[in-house]
Amino acid sequence: xxxPKQTPMAQSLRQAGYRLTKPRMAVLQVxxxxxxxxxxxxxxxxxxxxYEPLGLVTVYRTLEILDELGLVRRVHSxxxxxxxxxxxxxxxxLICRECHRVIEFPxxxxxxxxxxxxxxxxxxxxxxxxxxxxxxPACQQKQETDQHxxxxxx
Amino acid sequence: xxxPKQTPMAQSLRQAGYRLTKPRMAVLQVxxxxxxxxxxxxxxxxxxxxYEPLGLVTVYRTLEILDELGLVRRVHSxxxxxxxxxxxxxxxxLICRECHRVIEFPxxxxxxxxxxxxxxxxxxxxxxxxxxxxxxPACQQKQETDQHxxxxxx
DNA sequence: GTGCTTGCAAACCCTTTGCAGTGAA
DNA sequence: TTCACTGCAAAGGGTTTGCAAGCAC
Numbered sequence: 077x078x079x080p081k082q083t084p085m086a087q088s089l090r091q092a093g094y095r096l097t098k099p100r101m102a103v104l105q106v107x108x109x110x111x112x113x114x115x116x117x118x119x120x121x122x123x124x125x126x127y128e129p130l131g132l133v134t135v136y137r138t139l140e141i142l143d144e145l146g147l148v149r150r151v152h153s154x155x156x157x158x159x160x161x162x163x164x165x166x167x168x169x170l171i172c173r174e175c176h177r178v179i180e181f182p183x184x185x186x187x188x189x190x191x192x193x194x195x196x197x198x199x200x201x202x203x204x205x206x207x208x209x210x211x212x213p214a215c216q217q218k219q220e221t222d223q224h225x226x227x228x229x230x
Numbered sequence: 231x232x233x234p235k236q237t238p239m240a241q242s243l244r245q246a247g248y249r250l251t252k253p254r255m256a257v258l259q260v261x262x263x264x265x266x267x268x269x270x271x272x273x274x275x276x277x278x279x280x281y282e283p284l285g286l287v288t289v290y291r292t293l294e295i296l297d298e299l300g301l302v303r304r305v306h307s308x309x310x311x312x313x314x315x316x317x318x319x320x321x322x323x324l325i326c327r328e329c330h331r332v333i334e335f336p337x338x339x340x341x342x343x344x345x346x347x348x349x350x351x352x353x354x355x356x357x358x359x360x361x362x363x364x365x366x367p368a369c370q371q372k373q374e375t376d377q378h379x380x381x382x383x384x
Numbered sequence: 385g386t387g388c389t390t391g392c393a394a395a396c397c398c399t400t401t402g403c404a405g406t407g408a409a
Numbered sequence: 410t411t412c413a414c415t416g417c418a419a420a421g422g423g424t425t426t427g428c429a430a431g432c433a434c
Contacts, residue, residue: 095388095433116424131391136424152359157311158423170353181347189339193362197335199324201364205306208347210355249408249413270399285416290399312398 083108085147085162092145102127103138104147112176113151113159151178152207168206174215181208237262239301239316246299256281257292258301266330267305267313305332306361322360328369335362 081096085104090096102123106114110122116135123130139160142148151159151171161169161178168183186206194201211219235250239258244250256277260268264276270289277284293314296302305313305323315323315332322337340360348355365373 152306185343193335198367199364200370201362203363205361207359208355209357210353213352216354
C-alpha cells in the first residue's frame with residue numbers, strides 16, 4: 077500500500093466532497109489492512125499507531141461518514157452491534173469467531189431461498205442480512221496444533 | 231389466553247426454579263401477544279397495561295432470564311440491537327419493517343447454502359443469523375389502500 | 385484565508401447495580 | 410416465615426454534541 081491517498085476508499089471520500097485528513101486516512105487504513113469486524117475503540121487504538129493524536133470521537137464521526145458512503149458496513153453479532161468491517165462486504169458475510177476476520181461468500185443460493193420465502197409467506201422482501209460464523213481454516217489449524225501440543229491444557 | 235400461568239413459557243420459568251411473579255407474567259404476556267420484536271422500553275410500556283407498577287429495570291432482568299432459558303430471542307436489526315421477540319423464533323426470521331412483526335420461515339434451503347459455503351471457503355460454520363426484512367401482507371395492503379386514498383399525500 | 389474537521393470535555397441515553405421493602409412459595 | 414424478586418435511585422459505559430483550535434483545500 078504505497079499511497080493511502082490513492083486507494084479507492086480514499087478517492088470515494090474525496091469525490092463525495094469530504095476532506096482527506098490524517099485521522100480519516102488512519103481509519104481507512106485500519107479497515108483496509110484488517111479484514112475484520114472491529115469496534116470503534118479497537119479501530120481507534122490501531123489507528124493511533126498510524127496517526128497518534130487520533131481521537132475516539134473522530135473515529136465515530138468518520139465511521140458514520142464511511143457507512144453513509146457505503147465504504148464500511150456495520151456488522152452485528154450476538155455481542156457487538158457497533159463493529160465495522162471494510163467496504164465490499166455485502167449483506168452476507170462469514171465471520172471467524174476467533175480472529176474476527178470477515179469474508180464474503182457467493183450467494184446464488186440465497187436469492188432462491190429468499191424467493192421461496194416470499195412465495196410461501198406473501199411478504200415482500202426488500203433486505204437481508206445473513207451472517208455465518210465459525211472458524212476460518214487458519215484458526216482451525218491453530219486449534220488442532222494446540223490440541224496436539226501436550227503442554228497446552230487450556 | 232385464559233390463564234397466563236398455564237402457558238408453556240410460564241411453565242418453563244417455574245421449572246427452571248424461578249418464581250412466577252406478576253411483573254414476569256406481564257412481560258411474558260406482552261411477548262406472547264405481540265409476535266413482534268420489541269425493545270425493553272416498549273415491552274415495559276405495554277406491560278404496564280397488564281401490571282401497572284412494572285418497572286423498566288425488571289423488564290431488563292426478566293428479559294435476561296428469558297433469554298437464558300431460550301424463551302425469547304434477541305433480534306438484531308440495522309437500528310436496534312436490544313429488541314426481543316417471543317420464543318420459538320429460530321436464528322432465521324422475517325421482520326416486517328412497518329409493524330415489526332416477526333415470523334419464522336422454513337429453512338431447508340439454508341442448510342444447503344451453508345454446506346456450499348463451507349465447502350468453498352474451508353470455514354467450519356457453527357452458527358448463522360439470517361434476517362430478512364420487508365413488508366408483511368397486511369402492511370402491503372395497507373400501503374396500497376393509503377395510495378388509493380386521495381387525501382393522504384404523506 | 386475559509387470553513388470543514390478535530391479533540392477535548394461534557395452531556396446524553398440506555399443499561400446495570402445497590403439496596404431496602406414486598407410478596408410468592 | 411423466608412428469601413427471591415421488585416422498583417427506585419444512582420452508577421456505569423458507550424455514543425453523541427458543543428466549541429475553540431487546527432489544517433486541507
